[in-house]
Amino acid sequence: MAMIERSDTGAVARLTLNAPERLNALSDAMMAGLLAELETLASQPHIRAVILAGAGKAFCAGHDLKEMTAGRSAEDGGRAYFGDLFARCGDLMMAIRALPQPVIAEVHGIATAAGCQLVASCDMAVAADGTRFGVNGVNIGLFCSTPMVALSRNIPRKQAFEMLTTGAFIDAARAADLGLINRAVPAGDLQQEAMELAQTVAAKLGGAVRIGKRAFYEQVEMPLEQAYLHTGEVMTQNMMFEDTAEGIAAFLGKRSPDWSQ
CATH class of the missing domain: 1.10.12.10 (Lyase 2-enoyl-coa Hydratase, Chain  A, domain 2)
Structure with missing residues (x-):
């Protein structure tokens, strides 16, 4: 099963994170697949806008904690693996910013930790009512230091710091108020709203x-x-x-x- 599914509608490419059983966690394979798709899109000027979505009941639950735990079995306790993991994650987020085409996150369910970082790294975002956003790593003893880079460049500092230190979630309406997303829409309208926004952008020069x-x-x-x-x-x-x-x-x-x- 492909980690990333791509479908094109005219000048709009839709990329879907496709590991619903893991809530589309950013595993090594997921990040590699998404980065590869972005690299391909960068050389395809006929694509003028990109939608990033998640399969199943959630957008993205962040890093794959089971995979991270397995990394501890290395002789160094996982230090080299973790350093490489977070560097690769940073490269992925910066690739979204560097992509010539605007990227629109289509968010539903949850977007937590590195999943919230992914939303914040996209150029625009539309979310379904009821979607929950959080940088909640602090709840398990892991401060979301890399997610805060994108988050703190999207929303006011005090609100970002509160989310980071309390692990509290915000809903789609609050995310829109803070500027993390462009708008919250009824769940049944999510795909249509994201596509209409993408097609509006794609119609420009x-x-x-x-x-x-x-x-x-x-x-x-x-x-x-x-x-x-x-x-x-x-x-x-x-x-x-x-x-x-x-x-x-x-x-x-x-x-x-x-x-x-």
């Missing part, structure tokens, strides 16, 4: 969205003056696209653009 996504994450880490200088150069590059010239001409001519991409 692919080259413009790709250059814009990269610039979005670059500028947010810069001081204000540097950010304006950088994004001014990005917009200049964007203006030089032939398809951008066509888009402006189409707007002025009150017609649909005839883009080559």
Whole structure:
């Protein structure tokens, strides 16, 4: 059974975490499979948006604790394995950010620990009402230090710290209020809502969205003056696209653009 199932609808690729019996835990195989799919998508410009979902009753329950426990049997008590595991997990999260296409998390059931990190690492997220989010490793004595990197870049610091230190869960409505997800929707509408958002993005000029996504994450880490200088150069590059010239001409001519991409 493939750990990641992919299905395409036009310019939208849907990736489904496919280990429902383990609540789609981020096992070594799951992370490797997802990273491989992302690497493939990075070289497929005809795909303009990506949906990331989970099979079964949950989105993702975080790292595979049984697999992690087995890692302790090594001579060093698992230190090398754990170091490699968390490094690979970080690489996966950064690959989502580096992917040219926007990634939309379609979340249901639970998104806990590294599963919550996965949601926070996506560019956008839509969740079903009743979904529970948590960075609850502290409840078993393991502070969610790597998940807090993405979480603390999505929601206010004090709320992130409270979640990390109490292990408390929040629901989809609260996650939307805090900015962890874009919106909460009825469970029956989840797939449709995620697809409509993805198709809206996919209908835009692919080259413009790709250059814009990269610039979005670059500028947010810069001081204000540097950010304006950088994004001014990005917009200049964007203006030089032939398809951008066509888009402006189409707007002025009150017609649909005839883009080559």
